Amino acid sequence: MIVLDKRPQPSRMWSYAAPVLAVVLTMVVGGILFAALGKNPVEVIRTIFLDPLFSKNAWFYRPQLLIKGAPLVLIAVGLSFGFRAGIWNIGAEGQYIMGALCGAAVGLAFYPMESWLIFPLMIMAGAIGGALWGLIPGLLKVRFGTNEILVSLMLVYVAESLLAAMALGPLKNPEGMGFPGSRNLSQYPSAANLELISGSGMHWGVVAALIAVIFAYVLLARHMFGFQVRLAGQAPRAARFAGVNPARMILICMGLSGALAGLAGMFEVSGPAGQVTIDFNVGYGFTAIIVAFLGRLHPVGILLAGAVMALTYIGGGIAQSNLGLPAAAISLLQGMLLFFLLAVDVLTNYRVRFSNRVAA
Amino acid sequence: MSETLLTLDGLTKAYPGVVANKDVSFSIERGEIHALLGENGAGKSTLVKSIYGLVKPDSGTMTLNGVPFAPGEPGDARKAGVAMVFQHFSLFDAMSVAENIVLGMDNPPSPRAIAGEVRRVSHLYGLPLDPDRIVGDLSAGERQRVEIIRCLLQDPKLLIMDEPTSVLTPQEVDILFLTLRKLAAEGTSILYISHKLGEIAALCDNATVLRLGQVVATCDPRQTAPREMAELMVGTVLQSPVRTARPEGPIRLALKGLSAPAPQRFGTALKDVTITVRAGEVLGIGGVAGNGQDELIAALSGEMPVASAMVELDGTPIGADAVNARRAAGLLCAPEERLGHAAAPDMTLTENALLTGVRRKHLEQRGFLRWPAATAFAKEIIEAFDVRTPGPGNTARSLSGGNLQKFVIGREIMQNPSVLVVNQPTWGVDASAAAAIRQALLTLADEGAAVIVISQDLDELMEVSDRFCALTDGRLSPARPARGLSVEDIGMMLGGAHDLEVAHVAT
Numbered sequence: 083m084i085v086l087d088k089r090p091q092p093s094r095m096w097s098y099a100a101p102v103l104a105v106v107l108t109m110v111v112g113g114i115l116f117a118a119l120g121k122n123p124v125e126v127i128r129t130i131f132l133d134p135l136f137s138k139n140a141w142f143y144r145p146q147l148l149i150k151g152a153p154l155v156l157i158a159v160g161l162s163f164g165f166r167a168g169i170w171n172i173g174a175e176g177q178y179i180m181g182a183l184c185g186a187a188v189g190l191a192f193y194p195m196e197s198w199l200i201f202p203l204m205i206m207a208g209a210i211g212g213a214l215w216g217l218i219p220g221l222l223k224v225r226f227g228t229n230e231i232l233v234s235l236m237l238v239y240v241a242e243s244l245l246a247a248m249a250l251g252p253l254k255n256p257e258g259m260g261f262p263g264s265r266n267l268s269q270y271p272s273a274a275n276l277e278l279i280s281g282s283g284m285h286w287g288v289v290a291a292l293i294a295v296i297f298a299y300v301l302l303a304r305h306m307f308g309f310q311v312r313l314a315g316q317a318p319r320a321a322r323f324a325g326v327n328p329a330r331m332i333l334i335c336m337g338l339s340g341a342l343a344g345l346a347g348m349f350e351v352s353g354p355a356g357q358v359t360i361d362f363n364v365g366y367g368f369t370a371i372i373v374a375f376l377g378r379l380h381p382v383g384i385l386l387a388g389a390v391m392a393l394t395y396i397g398g399g400i401a402q403s404n405l406g407l408p409a410a411a412i413s414l415l416q417g418m419l420l421f422f423l424l425a426v427d428v429l430t431n432y433r434v435r436f437s438n439r440v441a442a
Numbered sequence: 443m444s445e446t447l448l449t450l451d452g453l454t455k456a457y458p459g460v461v462a463n464k465d466v467s468f469s470i471e472r473g474e475i476h477a478l479l480g481e482n483g484a485g486k487s488t489l490v491k492s493i494y495g496l497v498k499p500d501s502g503t504m505t506l507n508g509v510p511f512a513p514g515e516p517g518d519a520r521k522a523g524v525a526m527v528f529q530h531f532s533l534f535d536a537m538s539v540a541e542n543i544v545l546g547m548d549n550p551p552s553p554r555a556i557a558g559e560v561r562r563v564s565h566l567y568g569l570p571l572d573p574d575r576i577v578g579d580l581s582a583g584e585r586q587r588v589e590i591i592r593c594l595l596q597d598p599k600l601l602i603m604d605e606p607t608s609v610l611t612p613q614e615v616d617i618l619f620l621t622l623r624k625l626a627a628e629g630t631s632i633l634y635i636s637h638k639l640g641e642i643a644a645l646c647d648n649a650t651v652l653r654l655g656q657v658v659a660t661c662d663p664r665q666t667a668p669r670e671m672a673e674l675m676v677g678t679v680l681q682s683p684v685r686t687a688r689p690e691g692p693i694r695l696a697l698k699g700l701s702a703p704a705p706q707r708f709g710t711a712l713k714d715v716t717i718t719v720r721a722g723e724v725l726g727i728g729g730v731a732g733n734g735q736d737e738l739i740a741a742l743s744g745e746m747p748v749a750s751a752m753v754e755l756d757g758t759p760i761g762a763d764a765v766n767a768r769r770a771a772g773l774l775c776a777p778e779e780r781l782g783h784a785a786a787p788d789m790t791l792t793e794n795a796l797l798t799g800v801r802r803k804h805l806e807q808r809g810f811l812r813w814p815a816a817t818a819f820a821k822e823i824i825e826a827f828d829v830r831t832p833g834p835g836n837t838a839r840s841l842s843g844g845n846l847q848k849f850v851i852g853r854e855i856m857q858n859p860s861v862l863v864v865n866q867p868t869w870g871v872d873a874s875a876a877a878a879i880r881q882a883l884l885t886l887a888d889e890g891a892a893v894i895v896i897s898q899d900l901d902e903l904m905e906v907s908d909r910f911c912a913l914t915d916g917r918l919s920p921a922r923p924a925r926g927l928s929v930e931d932i933g934m935m936l937g938g939a940h941d942l943e944v945a946h947v948a949t
Contacts (some may be wrong), residue, residue, distance in 0.1 A: 090840040092788070306809045309796065317786035322745050323777065324797045327767035 086432040091155065096430040101267070101376060101383070104423040105390065112415045121405060129405060130397030143396050145283025150352050151392035153178070153247075153346035155291040155385055157370035159298045160342030162379040164335035166302075167314040171336055173234030174343040175367025176241035177212040181344020182351035183241075183248055184211025186358050188262060189273035190253060193265060200272040204348060205286075212344015213337045215241065224329040230336065238367070253358050264358040267351065270289030275353030287349030291388075294342060298381040300363045311335070342368060369395075372420045391416065447472045447631045448493070448511070448600060454504035455488050461747065462488035463499070464510050464655045475632045475662060477621060477642040480652035481667040481872040486635050490602050493633070494526045495519040505788070507599070517548055523599035527589045527606060532694075533784070535708055542577055543592045563594050565620045581869055582730050583614045601625065602633045607641060608795065608898060611730055612933035618646050637675065637873075638901070639668035653677055670924045676873045690719025694771070694892035695861045696754040697918075700761075702737065705746055705924070712741060715918045719892040724883065725905030726924060727896045729936060734916035735896050736778070739865045742894075743775035744768045755861060770801050772860035776850050778896075780843065780868060783849045787839040791831065795820035795853055802857040812871065827852035830879065832914035844875035850878050855886050862886060865896040880906050900932055912936045 109131070113123030133141040157174045164171045171177075185208030192200050219233035253264040268274045278284045300306035314321040314331050322328065346366065355362055373391050376385030398412030426433075449862030453678040455462045456785035462485045470476045472769045478695040480486045489616050493504065504511040506522055507678075513519040533542050544550040551559075556929075557573040564571040569587045577585060586606060593601055607615045612886040622632055622645065636642055640650060642663045649666075651659040652673045659674045700715040716741055729735065741745035742753065753761035755773050763771070781787045784793045796816045799801045805816045820834035827848040831841055838846055847867070854862055867883065868876035883906060887893045896913070897903050903910060904924060911921040919935045 090839045123886060145668065304810050304813070306800070306806050309793070309811060313786055313789070313797070316788050317782050319779070319783045320786045320797065323765065323775075323783055324800075325744075326770075327764070 083436075085426065085433055085435045089431055089433055092430050097378065100426040100430055101378065101423060103231045104376075104419060104426045106110065107422045107426070108415060108419045112418060115411065115414065116407070119407070119411065121407065126401055126405060126407065130394055130412075131400045132397075134393055134396040135401055141281075143400070145257045145277075145281060145391065146396050147392045148283035148287070150290050150395050151364045151388045152285070152288040153290040153350055154370050154373045154391055155348040155388035156294055156349075157339075157343045157367055158373040158377065158384045158388060159291070159294045159381055160339035161370060161374045162298065162377070162381070162384060163301075163311050164339050165315075165374055166379050167311045167331055167335050168318065168336045169220075169332050170231045171216060171219070171234050171339045172218070172231050172371065173236075173238045173266065173367070173371055174339060175363055175365065176234070176238035177340040178237075178347035178350075179241040179245050179363050179369045180215040180347070181208040181212035181341075181357075182347030182362060183245060183253070183358065184208055184344070185348030186267060186351045187248075187253060187268065189267055189352060190265060192272065193270060196272045198272070201275070201352075204273060204352060205345065207381055208348025210344070211339040213341035216336045216338075216343070217333065218338020220333045223336075224332055230332070234336075242363065245358070245362060248382070249358050249360045249362075255357075266356045268353060268356040271442035273352055275349050285349065285353045287346065287353060290345055290349060291385075295381045295385050298384075302381065307334075343370075369416065370418060375420060376423055390419075394419075445472045446470070447474075447507065449505040450489075450493075451503050451505070453489065453492060453499045453504070454498060455485075455492060455499045461655050463492070466502070466652070466657055468650045468657060468660060470597075470631050470633060472631055473626050473629045474648060475626050475634055475646045477646035477649035478633060478652065479513045479637065479639075479642065479649050479671060479675055481637065484652040484675070485655040486652055487604070488655075489635065490526065490604065490635060493519065493600075494524060494602060512604075520548060520596060520598075523597075523853075524602065525598035525600070525606065526591035526602040527586070527593055527598055529606075529608065529931045531585050531589055531603040533577045533585055533588060536576065538574050538576055539571060539580075539588050540573035542572075542588055543595065546592045547595070548854070559595055560591055561589055567591075567594065567624060568617060569621060582732055583610050586610070586618075594625075596808045597804075598630060600631045602631060602635070604635045606634075607636070607638065611936045612900070612929050615641065621697055626685040639671050640901075642671075643668060674872065679713060687829065691723070691890060691892075692719045692756075694721050694756060695719045698752055700738075700741060700748060700752040702741055702748050705737065705740070710737055710916045712737050715916075716877070717918055717921060718895060721860075721890050721892055722887055723905060723908050724893045724906050726903035726910045727894060727913050727918070728903050728910060728932060729896075729898070729913035730898055731898055733913050735865055735913060737916070738913065739863055739896065740771065740779055742768075742863050743777070744804065766801050769857075771800065774854040774857060774859035774862050776854050776862070776864045776867065778865040780846050780850055781839065785838040785846060788837055790820075790837055791824070791834040791841075791849065792817045792820045792827075794849070795834070797824060798853060799857055823849055823852040823856055824863055826856060827882070847871050848875055848879060851882065855882055859886075859891055861892045861894070863894040863896070866898065867895060868897075868899065868902060874941070876902075900929070910935075 107125050113127050117123045133139065134147060157178065160335040161171055161174055185204040188207040189204045191201060215237060218237060219230040222228040222233055223230045247261045249264065255263060255265045268276065275286050310321065310326045310331065313324055314326050351358060351362065369391060373384060373387045377387035394412065394416055401407040402409055402412065446469050450839065451467050453463050453466040476642040478489065488497055488728050492499045495516045495518050511522060540553045540560060543560060544553055544556055560571060560573040565894050568589060571584065571587050571591060577588065594935050602893060606618060610618060634646055646663050649663045649816055650657055653675060661671065663671065696718045697715050700712055700755065702712045704711045710733060715738065741748050744763060748761045750762040751758040755771050760768055760771060777783045786797065796805050796811065799819055805812050805819065817834050823829065824831060824834060829849045830845050841849065851864060851867055867879050871879065880902065883895065884894050894907055895903060897928065909921040910924040910927055912919045914936060
């Protein structure tokens with residue numbers, strides 16, 4: 083039988099090797115799944131993981147990687163603080179929508195005035211909108227002891243309804259022939275989040291994601307706040323003994339993750355998406371949860387995990403159109419990635435031993 | 443009386459990296475109270491777990507009643523007539539006494555039948571217990587009675603007791619001993635595990651001393667001096683802590699009518715706790731666990747803020763201040779639970795040094811941590827307190843209990859507190875480390891700090907305290923000079939033995 087021995091300290095080697103092994107296992111089991119669907123597994127895996135980078139159409143896909151990866155990384159970095167501290171914000175998708183709505187609303191309010199001030203104002207509005215939406219479950223938890231997982235998740239559906247109402251109502255394009263959806267912000271120079279280098283996919287959201295990664299790294303490694311976050315997650319009683327105020331920690335983590343999700347939404351609505359539409363949100367807020375854990379809640383890990391996840395999005399899209407793979411198969415592959423990561427995680431904290439004797 | 447009940451022959455059990463038992467042999471006679479002595483980590487627990495079927499020895503044999511005995515699991519041991527009362531109780535707080543007893547039995551009768559049995563056995567052995575009471579409302583001593591009665595209902599031939607007196611008042615100990623003697627007189631053998639030598643001398647017929655997994659001596663505890671047994675246990679000559687006479691200093695800490703509701707269910711409310719502690723003084727607070735110790739230290743550390751005027755430090759009211767403000771003012775605490783409360787298990791010693799030292803040791807600058815300074819502080823603690831570890835980069839979890847305790851106490855002492863409060867400073871710590879910790883506390887007081895030691899170990903309190911008071915049900919008794927206090931006095935201060943009756947020895 084298999085025996086698990088707890089290691090005296092987590093294995094350094096396995097904490098790096100586990101995500102790689104998880105990706106490999108996902109490829110293998112995913113391949114078996116695709117074979118069962120009647121596809122050539124090698125070809126599907128190559129299409130998903132390699133074609134976006136190295137095929138002859140890669141010039142088109144590579145910028146897409148940045149566009150897909152940036153919001154995932156930005157949201158996941160914010161979530162990672164709360165997750166480390168044991169505060170479970172599952173509603174980043176809602177905060178993402180609210181950030182987009184607030185940012186877009188500020189931009190549209192100034193239309194058609196041109197000023198360099200408008201875009202920075204939109205950024206602030208996006209961050210504040212997301213933060214406030216994230217603070218609702220935070221405040222309810224602190225004040226009434228409600229469960230932040232449920233409240234933040236349910237607020238996603240509220241935000242989705244609000245999004246639909248806005249796209250059909252106050253934010254609807256007056257010159258849009260009655261179609262739902264706002265004016266196109268990417269055609270409004272003062273409010274547009276355009277590519278900084280043409281054809282690269284590099285927009286302000288990508289810059290913000292990279293800055294967030296660096297800030298998060300410094301905070302976690304060198305700052306008192308990062309120390310307190312880690313302490314609160316690992317040993318809540320010791321954290322209180324060290325002077326961490328649990329209520330304050332909850333509010334900061336919910337506000338911070340909300341703000342970053344809101345920023346991601348605002349950069350999306352003013353750039354790649356361009357306008358507020360009913361189906362504006364595509365699940366970045368949920369996928370970012372996987373990204374955060376795949377990157378072991380470490381900023382650099384999240385950067386790499388965001389890239390891998392963006393790859394499966396784009397590669398999955400290619401596989402869908404070129405090989406006729408069902409969209410659900412791609413979602414399954416992404417879920418599998420988290421599943422295997424959590425399973426392989428055991429190796430970081432435990433040593434596996436095979437024994438033919440009954441455990442003593 | 444002279445037949446042999448259980449014989450152990452050459453028992454050996456090795457774990458990866460450590461040999462817990464090596465070639466252990468001894469035997470227990472019928473009706474004998476046999477002591478198993480040894481420090482923490484000497485292999486006592488592994489040995490009794492082997493007898494109780496929880497651990498399978500690598501080699502060696504056991505014979506029970508002349509028949510080879512190799513229990514594969516506790517159920518086998520119980521069928522053969524071996525019962526065990528563990529140091530840590532396995533009871534469900536929310537269930538009644540009878541329900542708890544039924545849950546621990548192999549072939550349980552109906553709860554109604556058990557209630558009658560519980561009444562009969564508890565009366566017979568002088569352990570009054572109402573089978574319908576909820577366990578969460580019982581004192582530690584009463585909980586132990588539940589465990590003992592659960593064993594007695596199975597009519598054991600051998601009763602194993604692991605450190606049974608650590609949660610009892612002196613009077614409760616006396617009554618427990620009467621019960622055990624009565625059991626022995628009826629022919630039940632008792633294997634009694636302890637490191638308290640006075641008790642063993644009072645109770646036991648024979649003693650086997652274990653050190654580093656091996657039997658180093660067998661002796662008659664009634665004929666052997668306690669000091670001699672202690673040195674057999676430790677393997678070296680013991681140093682007693684040195685105390686110098688201290689002049690009365692100014693009042694450092696004053697608790698004025700400190701009251702607080704219980705922070706959680708089955709917690710204890712603090713009721714009008716009033717005391718002062720002077721510079722240079724060690725105040726010992728005794729009492730059985732669960733009488734408000736955790737709440738008192740939480741009120742002092744700031745984890746449970748109270749009204750400002752209730753706690754005064756050097757004349758300044760600080761009862762409502764936050765944890766780190768109190769540290770900055772000089773009031774430091776070391777709680778009982780090392781892993782998870784005083785230290786974060788998965789963090790390194792450097793990070794754990796930072797945990798409480800950040801303010802007084804200036805380990806941060808405008809929010810940014812000074813890691814090199816934190817590492818240096820951790821190294822200082824490790825050196826000054828002889829913490830056995832490869833270095834400050836190791837996790838707290840990787841340290842043994844005694845070493846981590848030295849680190850935790852050292853961390854607070856090295857910050858030069860003006861008041862230090864410690865809860866159970868030597869719980870689960872071996873004798874030489876315990877002596878080092880007690881000495882460090884006395885030295886700190888000599889240097890002008892006020893020290894409060896909360897402990898259940900009365901010997902420890904008598905050794906270090908200048909004044910002694912007892913915490914019972916959240917109330918603190920008036921303090922009395924520790925010198926000249928007898929065990930009976932202390933017992934009365936602890937509230938004595940409530941509703942206990944002496945075993946009905948004649949049956």
